[in-house]
Amino acid sequence: MRISFNWLKKHVNLSSSITAEEVAEKLKLSTVEVENVESQGKDLENIVVGKIVSAEKHPQADKLKLCQVDAGEKLQIVCGGSNVREGMLVALAKIGAKVKWHGEGELVELKLTTIRGVESYGMICGATEIGLSGMFPPKDEKEIIDLSEKVKEKTIGKPLAEALGLNDTIFEIDNKSLSNRPDLWGHYGLAREVAALLGKALNDYKIKPIKSSKNEIDLKVEVKDTKLCPRYMAVAISGIKITESPDWMRQSLIAAGLRPINNIVDITNYLMLDLGQPMHAFDAKKLTNIIVRQAEKGEKMILLDDVKVNLSEADLVIADSEKPLALAGIMGGETSGIDETTDTIIFESANFNAATIRKSSVRLGLRTDSSARFEKSLDPIVCETALQKAVEFTLEFCHGATISSRLIDVANFTVAGGPLEVDKNIFTKKLGVEIPEKDIKNILERLGFEIKDKSRVWMVKIPSWRASKEISIVEDLVEEVARIYGYDNIQSATPLFPMIPPEENDIRKLEHLFRTILVRNLAYDEVYNYAFVSREQKEKFGDDGEYVELDNPISKEKPLLRRSLVPNMLENAAKNIEYFSPVKILEIGKVFWPDFNGPRTKEKSDELLPRQDVWLSAVCADKKNEIPFTVARRTIEVIMNELNLPVTIKKLPSTKLWMHPTRSGEVVIGEKTLGFIYEVNPVTAKKFGLDIRVGILEINLNEMAEIVAGSKIKTYEKLSEFPEVLRDLAFTVAKKIEHEKIAEDLSGIDKLIKKIELFDVYEGEHIQKDKKSMAYRLTFTNPEKTLNSAEVDKVMEQVVVLLHKKYQAEIRA
């Protein structure tokens, strides 16, 4: 929103020593975000008033004129303006001035130029070229500004900004920072704030009551739902002549960024910018009566600017008995608006339900100056002020105009003005700073609150313009005091707490631990991916589980919530393998399982959200490694070693589509499955653009955290007093024989066997094709005495026998 500093000064007496920048800084620190402070004449440097002394045809060009211009000095200018004539006062941009060529693009600095062989010492400007189209709306593209009627001859050679009285400064205010302050959507409200901030007096808003003597027009207004329209005021005025509005009003509108239209529309716009109250003017001839109602389903209407809309029951319209006249609070209708022939108008000054206006404007994509205000919850009291002022202006601007209906006021509202009972200590208690009572009182009163003193408490009455929305509890008053008192004046302090260590987050601890192990010890790189996957990814991956789907995805591309981290990571791997090999990546994040129960949607509610566990996934793709299963296997071993937990890798009851059927297993601790290690099925990998093998580890950290929390610390084991005996044994067996089985069998042979370590597996040369060589180291110990070699030999014999009998193992040397 653009706020004119001159306009503000009409409402609040600021001494001339206070600059616009100072006011803006105050507002920034205590009220709203002022994004920019700009003086109006800033871009008009080196542009002066000039008089065309002569205008002759350019010797080389039919459409150009060669002008001699008096601009304090005599200058020769080549001009292509369609309306250029001798004696005209014009806006002359001298060399060094900045203009927009043809009103487009960036500002360009003027230089001495030669146009078709004739030198030109500047440029006679059109309105769009120097940003004045609001003040001088051009009729055609080649028109130049005609200042003859606007400025006096004595201004010739003077800066244009000065001659036009462009001495205003404009505050650009971020609308978002105003979203909770309906009272600040007009200059008067902002002036009130400035007055409070600077301790200056706010001028009364002078209004005259509306005196309707005649009743020529029998104005009938019916409000169907008073919740949606708490107040509707209207009055008719006859004897209107549609003309331009006075210069001061036009100038004010332009300063605030609106284009002047005609006297009546300008009045409504001016009051919207002044009081924050959007108004509307109907042509009385074009309607029979006024009904404020919800639109009918499927009802259509054409709005101003030829905007066609399809309405629904959620929209509020102003209608007569036959047709909708306006979309309430958003935009007027095409058929009911005023035009040059209008002689009788009906002013509307109403208050509408904020949510209704907001929803309609969002749904219909119509964000207007009016809807922006109504959706903030306006003060219904202001309807009356605005209407009174509108009538006053109209009677003043149109001589002979008269009020020609009774004043309609359908009012069904209450002002939630309190009073609030406020403990005087609450300000210190909340802010942690002692502010003297009289200062608190003074701040609140300056903002329009009325205060009654009752020993320990104040009874605080909320002014109507603050009561429509945002001030309703004591904390709101604390904020008022804090921001005006100044946050800078509140000394920071340190809260004191009993020295109790915070409860630990077990899952987060595991996240950090695993991340660190994988990155530091195993050289994984950590990636973050979106929580979303595409249908295509789902298809390629082959997970037939249930997916949560977004209702409004950004692109149709990835509408599903991931059930696993792996599909996005396979895409990462495919992209990165072009640059790196191996690609070893890890991700930690939540996955979404709608087929399992997650957290409650609300306390005590039975409705549960999908389960959202945190998983760790590690992916390895290496052009040089044909069995990256081993990388996944090592990863889980290193992790488990760190945690000191006994993990086993078990065959899956049934492998998933995306897993290699014989190179996959589940990670099991005790009875619990915590995750999977596998190679991606080469068919799946290929679909993701990977024609190499990919090893994967997936662990559910929620489950893991539970196991870790329940696990016992592994305690120290007594060192054996007697020496251990080591024996190595190598043998060949069929490839399909598994280590786990062998180890299990061997450990059962004799209790002298303390440890069984597999230290080598070999397939290839010197071994039969369907066989492998396995080498074990067995550790023997007896806690009671020194072992002799005969005892060990005896056990070893049993080992050999078992291996031979059960696994047809052939012992190697």
Place this chain on the structure above:
Amino acid sequence: MKDKLQKLKSEALAVIKAIKDDAGLVDLENRLLGRKAGELTELMKGLKDLSDEEKRTVGQLANEVKKEIEEELAVKKNELWEKNSSGELEKETVDISQPALPSQECGHFHPNSIVQKDLEDFFVSMGFKILDGPELESDYYNFAAVNIPADHPARDMQDTFYIKDHSDWVMRTHTSSVQVRAMQKYGAPLRMIVPGKCFRNESTDARHEHTFYQLEGVVVDKNITLAHMKGVLEAVAKHLYGSETKVRLRPKFYPFVEPGVNGEVTCFLCGGKGCRVCKYTGWMEIFGAGMIHPNVLKEGNIDSMKYQGFAFGFGLTRLVMLKYNIDDIRFLESGDLRFIKQF
């Protein structure tokens, strides 16, 4: 014999002194102490012909002479080694500019993890719990519970991902969704932070992402004031940007706090003088904060007459980008290792 020994000793020591190289030293050692024909060895063979008394005194002398010669030889040997080795080492040059080969593989953390871990540790050191909550959240916890009712314009500010067939489920738009969950679970007093992933339905470009990270903080106790909030924000700012950093609060509306402020810190790049990063204001907007709205405490089953507190939040993603001077937000979730391997 004693004289002979003394003579041998003084001659030997003189010769040892004059020796110039290892070879000479070895020769000399052989000549003097050689087992078969060493001069001293030979001399000592004469011991057996002496009387017991003489044997003892001369024997002792002989041993002393031997020891002395050996010591001098050792000294000389060391002297020669030191002298030689300085020359030898010259020839042992390695290319110190060459990296160790084969290179040690090493992994890389995501930059967000680095910043998040640092802040988690910082807050834990001040007694904060680290919490988490569902990313797929109920409308209630994301909006209504934090004082954003259905019609509230605040919902305009957040373009939300909604879930098909579950109109009251959303992808959380902020970590504030965990506020009421935490209050319900832990009650008051409470000190907690929630770093986590958030979602907004906006199209991505270099500055905007639909997925990003926030860090939310809450402190509730009997006498927690806005001055305390300022103190904690200052501690965070100083942790992030150095002990000279200042914090400035300005009013800003958030439905879940009252009063609500945004917290700016002096620009870490220019120290407040004004530069491109802070858009020539000297300040960078980092925090959203405020005193927790009584409605929020109420939803969390905390008696707002007895307890009060503050909440604050900031964009982790934004801190990461500022810290590492990352100019395109999309890199963070690109999975591009050319990017990740820089951290």
